[in-house]
Amino acid sequence: MASLSTKPIIDLAGVTKTFGSFQALKGINATIHESEFFSLLGPSGCGKTTLLRMIAGFETPTDGTIVIAGEDMAGVPANRRPTNMVFQSYAIFPHLCVAENVGYGLKTRKTPKAEIAREVEQALQMVDLGGLGSRAAHELSGGQRQRVALARALVMKPKVVLLDEPLSALDKQLRDQMQVELRQLQQRLGITFILVTHDQEEALTMSDRIAVMFDGRIAQLASPEELYRRPVDRRVASFIGVMNFLDARATGRMNGHLALDIPALGSIELSSAQVPEGLDLRNLETIGIRPEMLTILFEGSEQTEHVARGEVTGTAYYGDMTYYSVRLPGHAEDVTISMRNTAGRSIVPPGSEVPVGWGADSIVLFQ
Amino acid sequence: MKSALKGLSAKWLALYAVAYMVFLYAPVILLPMFAFNDATIISFPLTGFTTQWFDVLWQTESLHGAVRNSLVVGLSSAVLSTILGACAARAAARYRFPAKRGIMSFIMLPLVLPEIIVAVALLVLLMQLGMPLSLATVVLGHVLICTPFSIVILNSAFQGLDQSLEEASYDLGESRWGTFRRVVLPLVMPGVVSSLLITFTISLDEFIIAFFLTGTEVTLPVYIWSQLRFPGKLPSVMALGTILLALSVLLLILAEWFRRRAARKQGIEASATGGFA
Ligand SMILES: Nc1ncnc2c1ncn2[C@@H]1O[C@H](COP(=O)(O)OP(=O)(O)OP(=O)(O)O)[C@@H](O)[C@H]1O
Numbered sequence: 267m268a269s270l271s272t273k274p275i276i277d278l279a280g281v282t283k284t285f286g287s288f289q290a291l292k293g294i295n296a297t298i299h300e301s302e303f304f305s306l307l308g309p310s311g312c313g314k315t316t317l318l319r320m321i322a323g324f325e326t327p328t329d330g331t332i333v334i335a336g337e338d339m340a341g342v343p344a345n346r347r348p349t350n351m352v353f354q355s356y357a358i359f360p361h362l363c364v365a366e367n368v369g370y371g372l373k374t375r376k377t378p379k380a381e382i383a384r385e386v387e388q389a390l391q392m393v394d395l396g397g398l399g400s401r402a403a404h405e406l407s408g409g410q411r412q413r414v415a416l417a418r419a420l421v422m423k424p425k426v427v428l429l430d431e432p433l434s435a436l437d438k439q440l441r442d443q444m445q446v447e448l449r450q451l452q453q454r455l456g457i458t459f460i461l462v463t464h465d466q467e468e469a470l471t472m473s474d475r476i477a478v479m480f481d482g483r484i485a486q487l488a489s490p491e492e493l494y495r496r497p498v499d500r501r502v503a504s505f506i507g508v509m510n511f512l513d514a515r516a517t518g519r520m521n522g523h524l525a526l527d528i529p530a531l532g533s534i535e536l537s538s539a540q541v542p543e544g545l546d547l548r549n550l551e552t553i554g555i556r557p558e559m560l561t562i563l564f565e566g567s568e569q570t571e572h573v574a575r576g577e578v579t580g581t582a583y584y585g586d587m588t589y590y591s592v593r594l595p596g597h598a599e600d601v602t603i604s605m606r607n608t609a610g611r612s613i614v615p616p617g618s619e620v621p622v623g624w625g626a627d628s629i630v631l632f633q
Numbered sequence: 634m635k636s637a638l639k640g641l642s643a644k645w646l647a648l649y650a651v652a653y654m655v656f657l658y659a660p661v662i663l664l665p666m667f668a669f670n671d672a673t674i675i676s677f678p679l680t681g682f683t684t685q686w687f688d689v690l691w692q693t694e695s696l697h698g699a700v701r702n703s704l705v706v707g708l709s710s711a712v713l714s715t716i717l718g719a720c721a722a723r724a725a726a727r728y729r730f731p732a733k734r735g736i737m738s739f740i741m742l743p744l745v746l747p748e749i750i751v752a753v754a755l756l757v758l759l760m761q762l763g764m765p766l767s768l769a770t771v772v773l774g775h776v777l778i779c780t781p782f783s784i785v786i787l788n789s790a791f792q793g794l795d796q797s798l799e800e801a802s803y804d805l806g807e808s809r810w811g812t813f814r815r816v817v818l819p820l821v822m823p824g825v826v827s828s829l830l831i832t833f834t835i836s837l838d839e840f841i842i843a844f845f846l847t848g849t850e851v852t853l854p855v856y857i858w859s860q861l862r863f864p865g866k867l868p869s870v871m872a873l874g875t876i877l878l879a880l881s882v883l884l885l886i887l888a889e890w891f892r893r894r895a896a897r898k899q900g901i902e903a904s905a906t907g908g909f910a
C-alpha cells in the first residue's frame with residue numbers, strides 16, 4: 267500500500283448541501299487519490315449518499331467546489347463526468363438483456379457494434395459473468411445483478427467508480443465473498459473506487475482510506491489501521507469496533523512524558539508520541555482501550571507491563587473468542603475484554619477475581 | 634342459528650348478484666340477438682338467422698362518412714389526451730410542486746362531472762368565442778373527458794418507474810432525450826398503448842358531447858341516434874351496435890393486457906398498481 271500514488275483525482279473543498287432548511291453536508295474537505303479504494307463510512311442519514319451523488323452530478327452543491335481530474339465540475343452534468351455509479355438498487359434496465367445493459371453506455375458513445383460486443387464480453391468476464399450476455403434482466407439473482415451493475419460501470423473505463431452500499435442487499439456469505447472480489451478487482455484495474463457504506467467491517471477490510479462521517483461532517487479521514495488505533499474522538503472510537511472508555515485525569519507532564527491517573531487501572535506515564543497534537547490536557551477526562559488490549563492473566567501467561575484486579579461479571583462465547591465483562595474497582599461500567607480461546611484453557615466463570623493485564627502503549631487519548 | 638342466518642344471507646346475496654348481472658347485461662345480449670334476427674320488427678319470438686342487416690350497413694354511404702368521422706375524432710382525441718395524460722402523470726410521479734394534490738384532483742374532475750354539463754359549458758364557451766362547431770370542437774370536448782382516464786392509466790406506469798434507472802442512463806453518458814427514448818418510453822410503452830386504446834374507445838362511444846359540439850358532420854353515435862327515428866332501420870342499427878360492442882370489448886381487453894404487461898415488465902404485481910379496466 268506504500269506504493270499507492272498520492273496524485274489527487276478528486277478534490278472536495280468546502281462542499282455544503284442544504285435541503286430547504288436542513289443542512290445535510292456542512293463543509294466537506296477531502297482529497298481522494300488515484301487508484302485508491304476510498305470509503306465513506308457513517309451512520310444512516312449522515313450524508314454519505316448525498317456526497318456521492320454530488321460527485322456523480324445528480325445533486326449540485328449549495329456551496330464549495332468539486333474538482334475531478336483537475337477539472338472543476340460546477341455546471342458539468344452527470345452524463346459528461348468521468349465517473350460511473352453502481353446504484354444501491356443496481357438500476358438494471360429491466361427491458362434489456364445483460365449484454366444490452368452492460369453495453370448501454372458504449373452505445374451512447376457511438377462505439378461500433380463489434381467493438382461493443384467485444385468489450386461487453388470482456389467486462390462480463392471480469393465480473394465472472396462470461397457467457398451470460400443474453401440473459402434477461404429479471405432472470406438474474408441478486409449477486410448477478412450486482413455484478414452486471416459493476417460491469418456496466420467498468421466497461422466505460424471511468425476515472426472513478428462510485429458505489430452506494432452495493433453489498434447491502436446481499437446475504438452475509440455472498441457479501442463477504444463480494445468484498446474480497448471487489449477489492450481484488452479494484453487493485454487489478456487500478457481505478458479509484460469510492461464506496462459508501464454504514465458497515466464498519468466492510469470499510470475496514472476493503473479500503474485504503476476511510477472518511478468517517480457524522481452529521482454532515484467528516485470526523486476523521488485515515489487508513490483503516492490508523493482509524494482503529496487512533497480514533498480522534500469517542501464517536502469514531504465507538505463506531506469503529508468496540509472501545510472501553512475509562513475515566514482519567516492528567517496529573518502532569520515532564521521530559522516528554524505525560525502522567526495519567528486512571529482510577530480503574532492505576533497511574534501510568536505515556537510517551538509523548540502517544541499524545542495527539544493539540545490535545546488540551548485540562549479537558550482530558552476519558553481514555554480508551556480496546557477489548558483485545560486487556561488480558562485476563564492466567565497461570566503461565568506472558569507478563570504485561572501493568573496489572574489491575576477485576577471481577578468477572580459475565581461471559582459470551584464466540585467459538586474462537588470469548589468476551590468477558592469485567593468490573594474494575596472505581597469504575598461504574600463493566601469493561602469488555604476479548605480473549606482468544608486456546609487449547610487447555612477453560613472459560614473463567616462469573617464471580618471470579620482475576621488479574622487484568624494491560625500496556626501503556628494501548629491507551630488511546632481523544633482530542 | 635347463526636350459521637343458518639349466514640347461509641340465508643349468502644343465498645340472498647347470490648340472488649342479488651344474479652339479478653344485478655341480468656339487469657346489467659340482458660340489453661347487451663339482446664343487441665346481437667336482434668342483429669341476426671330475420672325480421673324488421675324488434676320483438677320475440679325470433680324468426681330466423683340472417684346477416685342481411687350487416688349487408689345493409691355495408692351499402693349505406695352516410696354511415697361510412699360517420700365511421701370516418703368517428704375514426705378521425707377517436708384517433709385525434711386518443712393521441713392528444715394520451716400526450717396530455719403522459720405529461721401530467723410524469724409531473725405527478727417525478728416532481729413536487731405546491732398544491733399538487735389540489736391540481737391533480739382538479740384535472741381529474743371531468744371523470745365525475747356529468748357529461749351534459751361539460752357539453753353545455755363547452756358549447757356556451759365556444760359560442761362566446763365565436764368558434765364554428767366542427768369535428769375539431771368535438772375532439773376538444775373528447776380530450777377534456779379522456780385525459781383523466783389517460784392520467785389514471787399512465788400514473789401507474791410512471792409511478793412504477795424507478796428514478797435510479799433514469800439516473801443510471803445519464804450516468805452512462807446518455808442525454809435527457811436519449812434517456813427518454815431508450816429507457817422511459819420502452820418501459821411506459823404498454824401503458825401508453827393501453828391509454829390510447831381506452832381513450833379511443835371512450836371517444837368512439839361518446840354521444841352527448843359529440844351531439845352538442847358537432848357541426849354538420851356527425852360521429853357514429855350521433856348517426857345511430859339519428860337513424861333511430863326510422864323503424865325500418867332499427868335492425869341495421871342493432872347490427873351496427875353489435876359491431877361497436879364487439880370492437881369496444883376487444884379494445885378494452887387489449888388495453889388491460891397491455892397495462893398488465895407494463896406492470897410485469899417493471900416487475901410489479903399487476904394488481905398492486907390498481908387495475909383499471
Ligand atoms: N432530496 C432531499 N430532500 C430533502 N432532504 C434530503 C434529500 N436527500 C437527502 N436528504 C436528507 O439528507 C440527509 C442525508 O441523507 P443521505 O441520503 O445522504 O444519508 P446517508 O448517509 O446516505 O444515509 P443512509 O445510510 O441511510 O443511506 C438525511 O437526513 C436525508 O433526510
Ligand SMILES: [Mg+2]
Binds near residue numbers: 314315316
Ligand atoms: Mg445512503
